[in-house]
Each structure stands twice: as structure tokens, then as C-alpha cells.
Amino acid sequence: MLGIENVGPQIGGELRRQGFLAVVMSMLGMLAYIWFRFELRFGIGAVMASIHDVVVTLLFFWAFGFEFNLITVAAFLTLIGYSTNDTAVIFDRVRENMRKSRRKPLIEVMNESINETLSRTIMTGGLTFLTVLALLILGGDVLRGFAFVMTVGIIVGTYSSVYVASPFALLWERYFGSSGKLTNKSGSVPVARGDGGRSTPGRDDAAGGEQPLPQPRPRPRQTRRRA
Template sequence: MGFRLKLVPSDTRIDFFRWQKLTFGLSALMMIASVIVLFVNGLNFGIDFRGGTTIRTEATQPVDVAAYRAALSGMDLGDVSITQVFDPGFRADQHVAQVRISAQDGVESVSPETIRAIEAALQQVDPSITFPSVESVGPKVSGELIRTAIYAVLAALVAISIYIWLRFEWQFSVGAIVSLVHDVLITMGVFALFQIRFDLATVAALLTIVGYSINDTVVVFDRLRENLMKYKKRALREVMNLSVNETLSRTVMTSGTTLLALIALLVLGGDVIRGFVFAITFGILIGTYSSIYVAKNFVLWLGVKRNWNKDDPETQEGRKKRVKSPFEGAEEV
């Protein structure tokens, strides 16, 4: 007999509505807190959205942020941000920093001459310093990228709502959209709270979260629709609990295996993709939570139309109408 790994027993009977008010209130509180943090702190836009130039430095000597700043202080560069980059994958003699120069009024980006002057000034501080990459984005381009990113997320939400509406009923569509807005808003709130860099890669991560979350929600909704047709006499809450329990093993296995790869990337992938990987990792966790505790709570609150055209196998009428198989009760030869 082959070995089958089961992280969740096949006959779970968890009451997911036991703490319904607590989970629903927690979700509402997190969404409100995310909106407040977004307005108060704002997002830490990367160079893609802010415009300007980012110079990545690498040296064998430890980074001296104060010395770097002093070397650039007399160059009239405007807003300059210097941050040291830490990563467990770096060598012992590998010290990395980012020099971020915001775009100035009337200037698309820092000129090549200015970049060479910046590099020369930093090499006066540390002769071993090198410059692996230089990225420049103009203010006009960054503004267009912000609008395009917003349109992309909104278009994804609209397309998904139409798909859910056509495949199920409008109550399911409302529950799915509220769940997706919940996931995206709270993820952005976490980015604003911890001032994690928000760039185009993060937008791609948000779209990935939307797709992953809706996939998980559709699986639960699909099983719920089947059970609503099978168990017409059961209460809606009971059928929902049954549906989530029946798909719980699939949810845990899918999310768990995905998280294994993401955690490896989060630890070993380096600082360049850390924001992207963190967004997807957090999004999968919050998306799994919302599929179970947010989407179906809205469906329960709105109610759904029950299909009474199919007999319930657990009722006396359903048992009477069952057709007995000619092989039922036969002895094995």
C-alpha cells in the first residue's frame, strides 16, 4: 500500500462559524487600520513610482552612511536617501548600500555626468567601492506607472467579479470581491506600516495574490454549490461548514507547499526580490483566511437561493427514490 501524507484528517468537523463575530470584527478592524496607516504613513514608493535615480554600491569595507552623506552634501542633489542593505546571503566582506536620489522639478533624471561625479565622490570615501547597477526613472514615467498599476488591479477585480457572477450567483460575487479587497487592502496596509518598498514588483505580487485568493475561494464555492443541491434540508450555515471541512485538506496542502518555496526565497533570495516574495507570502496567508472567514460570511449574510429540484439523500423521500443497484448485496466469488 502506498504512503499517503495527510496534514488534515478526512473527517474533520470544525465549526468555522463558532467565532463568526470575532473573525468578522477582526477583518473589519484590520481593513480600517490599513486605511488609516495608508493615509498617515503612506506607501514607501520605490524608484519606479517616485522617479529619480537609484545607485547600488558594493564594497569590501563596512558601509559608513554618515561618510557617504558627507561626500554628497555639497553636490546640490536635492533629496538623497542612503540605506544599507542587509542580507543573510551576503559574504562576510560584501557590504551593500543604496543611494536614492529623488527626481527634481524640471529634470527627468540625474544626468550621466552627475552620476559619474557621485561615483567619484563615493570612491574618495572607500576606494574598494563598486557600482553594480544604476536605475533611473523620470517623474512623468513614474506617474504613468502608478495609474497603470491602479488600473491593472481594478481591472482584475472587475473581471473576477463578472466571472464569479456568471458562474455562481451575485451573492457569491459580492463575497468574493469583498474577500479580494480585504486581502489587497491589508497587504498594502502592512507595506505602509513597516515602510517596505512598494514598486512594480509589488504590484505584480498583488495581482498574484488576487489570482491565488480567488482560486481558493472558487474551490470552496464550488463545493458549497454542490452541497446546497445535495442537502436541501440542511441549514445554510451547516452546509457551509461541511463544504469548508471537505476542502480543508486541499487548502492546507496547496498553501503549505507554496509557502515552503516562498519561505526559502524569502530567506535566501536576496534583498532585490524580498519585497515581492514577502507580499506573496503574506497574501497567501491572508487569502486563505479570507476564503474561509470573509467570503463565506458574506454569502451567509446575504443568503442564497436553494435548489429544491433534487432529492436530499438524507431525507426519507430521497431514500425511497433511490434505485437499488442489481449488484448491491451480491456476494463476492
């Protein structure tokens, strides 16, 4: 027997509070970084994906009866960092494609960006999953909780980067951003006109419409005097 660890209920409650505070602080820091690096809508999507990863992994963690300790807190923080990195790769491609095609709606740009980075997401998640799976099988009792959190979290975080972060970014853009970018393919905002759709020069000028071309004036006739 190498050692025995006994944790009382008061210390266990303090550990849970500190772990929860660490997770919340990491998510707030992640939101601030992505907000500064990209935009607020992308930060909201990344935070929602991380919350989804932590909640789903925590449900599996409790269902299998693992003990909550400092090692598992480190595992959840590592999971948040991994999920954020995977989401940031997709959002970086979204920002790059938005610069190339400014007139496309955001939903089309995001769909193209996800398809372009899908192979990278699957390959990175698959290789990391094999690593933590080997750690779960061969790591022993000390690292089993850490490896279990990472094994479940890699699976959950891989699909949340595609199916959770991007839809929440689109929802934030739809309800709190410029909704015209989602549906208007021409890139311009339609202008409502009265009088049955007839336009007037003042309204056309205000809306940035085309002005009628000036018509050439008729030349005056020249009269010749008779001698």
C-alpha cells in the same frame, strides 16, 4: 554595481495609478467570472476577500518600507489570483452540496463545505508559504518585494477564503437574496393564516395544502313489495 534605477515623482504617481487600475480591473473580471460560473452572492464574497487581502498586505508592505514598482504590482495581481482560486474551491464544494441537500439552509451547507475543504486549504497554503518564504530569504533584493507580498498574502488569503468570503456571501444572501434559505430548514415558505390560525378550503388550495378526502355517500335502502 550592476545598475541604478531612478524613478521620478511623476513616473511614480503614474505607476501607482496604473497598478491601482490593474487591481480594480482584475477584481471586476473575477466578479464577472464567479458570477457566471457560480452565483452573484459567491462573486461578492470572493471580491470582498480579495479586497481584504490586498488592503492588509498593502499595510504590511508600507509598514516595512518596501518600494512600489512593477514587480510588486505583479505580486498583488498574483495574490488576487491565488485568493480567488482558493475561494472558488470552497464555493464549488458549496454548490455541490447544495445540489445534494436542497432542503438544508445555506449556512449549514456552507459550514459543511468549509469543513470538508479545510485540510486542502491548509495544506495548499502551507506548501505555498514555504516556497515564497524561501524566495524571500534567498531571492535577493530584486525579488524581495515580490516575495514579501506573496508571503504575507498567502497567510492573509488562506484565512480570508474561510472567514471573509463565506460570511459576506451569507450576508448578501440574507439582505439581497431569498432569506428563507438561511433559516427555514423545511425548505418551504410559511404561509400566514387569519381567523386565529383556522384554514379555509380556498386558502389551503392556494397555499398548496392538503384537501379533505371525499366522504362516501350513504346507499339508498331498497324496499320490497309484498305480493
